[in-house]
Amino acid sequence: MREKLVIGLAAVVAILLSYNLYNIFLVLPDEVSQGYIYRIIYFHVPAAIVGMLGYFAAMTLSVLYLASGKFRYDSLAASIVEVSVVFSTLNIVTGSIWARVIWGIWWTWDPRLTSALVCVLIFAGYLMMRRSIDEPTQRARLSAALTIFGCVDVVIVWKSIEWFRNNHPGPVLSIRTGGGHIDPAMEHMLYMNFLALLLMGTVLVLIRSRQESTAREIDSLRRNAHV
Amino acid sequence: MDARNFTFMFYGFLAAWLIVLVYIVSLARRGSRLRKELEDVKQLISTAPENRS
Numbered sequence: 317m318r319e320k321l322v323i324g325l326a327a328v329v330a331i332l333l334s335y336n337l338y339n340i341f342l343v344l345p346d347e348v349s350q351g352y353i354y355r356i357i358y359f360h361v362p363a364a365i366v367g368m369l370g371y372f373a374a375m376t377l378s379v380l381y382l383a384s385g386k387f388r389y390d391s392l393a394a395s396i397v398e399v400s401v402v403f404s405t406l407n408i409v410t411g412s413i414w415a416r417v418i419w420g421i422w423w424t425w426d427p428r429l430t431s432a433l434v435c436v437l438i439f440a441g442y443l444m445m446r447r448s449i450d451e452p453t454q455r456a457r458l459s460a461a462l463t464i465f466g467c468v469d470v471v472i473v474w475k476s477i478e479w480f481r482n483n484h485p486g487p488v489l490s491i492r493t494g495g496g497h498i499d500p501a502m503e504h505m506l507y508m509n510f511l512a513l514l515l516m517g518t519v520l521v522l523i524r525s526r527q528e529s530t531a532r533e534i535d536s537l538r539r540n541a542h543v
Numbered sequence: 544m545d546a547r548n549f550t551f552m553f554y555g556f557l558a559a560w561l562i563v564l565v566y567i568v569s570l571a572r573r574g575s576r577l578r579k580e581l582e583d584v585k586q587l588i589s590t591a592p593e594n595r596s
Contacts, residue, residue, distance in 0.1 A: 351548040356555040363559070402566045406559050413555040417548055516563070523570055530577045534584055541588045 318526060325519045332512040339505055347502075356414045361489075362510035364407040364432075366517050368470050370400030371439065375467040378460035390456035391528035392521075393463060394446060397439050399520045403513065404436045419483060427476040428484035435473050438466040452535070 340358050347354035377393035380386070411429070412422050423429065442462045449455040472479075477486050488497040489506070498506075 351545055352552045353548045353555070355552055359556070359559045399566075402562060406562045409558045409562065410555045413551055413558060417551045520566070520570065523574070527570070527574055527577055530574075530581055534577070534581050537581075537584045537588060541584075541591065 318522060322519055322522050325515055325522070329512055329515045329519060332508070332515065336505065336509045336512055340509075344502060344505060350418060353414060353417045356410050358505060358509045359513075360407055360410040360414065361506055362513045363403045363410070364473075365510055366513045367400045367404035367407060368474060369514070370396045370403065370517065370521075371435070371463070371467055371470045374400065374463050378463040381456055382460050387452065387456060387532065390459060391532065392525050394443075394459060395521050395524035395528055397442055397463065398524055399517050401436060401439045401443065402520070403517060404432065404439070408432055408436060424483055426483045427480040428473065428482050431469060431473045431476050435466065435469045438462070438469055442466065 336358070340355055344355075346352055374393040374396045377389045377396070381389035381393065408429075411432075415424070416422050442459060445462065446455055446459055449458065476482065477484055486497075487493050488503075490497075490503060
């Protein structure tokens with residue numbers, strides 16, 4: 317059942333991404349001041365949103381784990397964090413390439429960029445910490461605590477373009493600005509690619525959480541048989 | 544400016560797909576390693592002395 321769901325969703329992602337890439341490169345015009353390079357926004361922004369949504373989902377699952385003690389919440393949270401780190405890395409790398417052209421530099425210690433980097437480092441640390449702890453209950457508790465702590469930084473990343481003076485551009489999506497900051501056709505494509513990346517993230521989480529179940533099965537067989 | 548702009552856009556998309564591709568490959572390798580490990584453990588348990596009849 318899960319395999320069929322993964323294959324079906326992967327097919328939808330492939331179709332949606334092909335449609336989006338066709339529109340991004342061949343239909344939508346260049347941005348007036350930035351030219352071609354603005355197209356990076358179609359991966360940069362959706363990847364950031366998917367990453368942040370993932371961290372919040374992981375935080376919810378971590379709270380559920382702490383409340384119930386059920387390991388399936390912990391496994392799912394770990395799978396989601398891993399995939400979210402991939403999307404956040406994608407967000408930082410594409411942003412840095414965009415910045416090289418528009419700002420003339422690869423990186424600046426601006427509040428948005430710095431908090432986003434700290435966020436990736438916190439959750440990369442989370443993944444490393446999980447590998448270093450063998451005892452499942454201790455691992456799950458510490459992971460849950462770190463996820464909740466990490467989500468404070470996610471809020472800072474999200475709100476930093478409103479709270480601080482930044483080099484980073486301000487909010488452009490109508491849901492945050494009330495409209496008028498981006499062409500409707502370009503905004504539509506941002507949402508379409510957000511959907512594609514969200515579905516891609518879902519496929520990756522499904523595959524990763526299956527692996528977590530297999531790892532738990534191996535652990536439990538080993539414990540029972542004292543192998 | 545336009546040629547450089549286009550080149551960097553290409554680098555941006557290339558980097559994005561490379562990151563996703565590397566992760567997918569690492570997932571696939573980890574999956575096959577786990578499947579093999581599960582089979583090994585199952586086989587070890589079935590061949591353990593206490594399980595032999």
